[in-house]
């Protein structure tokens with residue numbers, strides 16, 4: 697059974713964002729499946745990497761849309777994103793560092809709560825400002841490039857640290 701079932705009530709009324717949120721929910725379910733099936737470390741590690749990358753890409757897109765819509769609560773929302781990113785990054789680092797115990801049901805429960813909690817509690821507030829705003833293909837790409845570039849460098853460092861490669 698899926699850990700999180702997408703419900704129409706989760707919609708923030710913006711197609712691009714709903715699609716992102718559905719993908720994030722799917723990744724969390726895949727993570728849950730991989731762990732329940734006793735999937736190899738590689739499988740769980742790959743899903744975690746994608747989850748972190750996609751979380752950052754999504755936050756970038758959302759922040760750009762809020763900026764375009766002149767959303768007055770942009771600054772606190774960005775701080776919330778930064779906090780969530782740090783928490784997810786921490787989980788990914790602990791996993792790659794061999795701290796398997798940190799990735800038990802408690803962590804999945806935490807991921808589930810921040811996703812549904814953030815989407816339902818914080819994201820929906822921007823709906824009237826963001827509705828009707830769009831991102832150009834260049835802007836979509838920019839969110840991905842910026843995030844992936846930043847992630848690549850830092851992740852390599854993290855992996856090096858975790859494996860004692862330096």
Ligand SMILES: [Fe+2]
Nearest residue numbers: 754758815819
């Ligand atoms: Fe979101």
Ligand SMILES: [Fe+2]
Nearest residue numbers: 758777814819
């Ligand atoms: Fe958000």
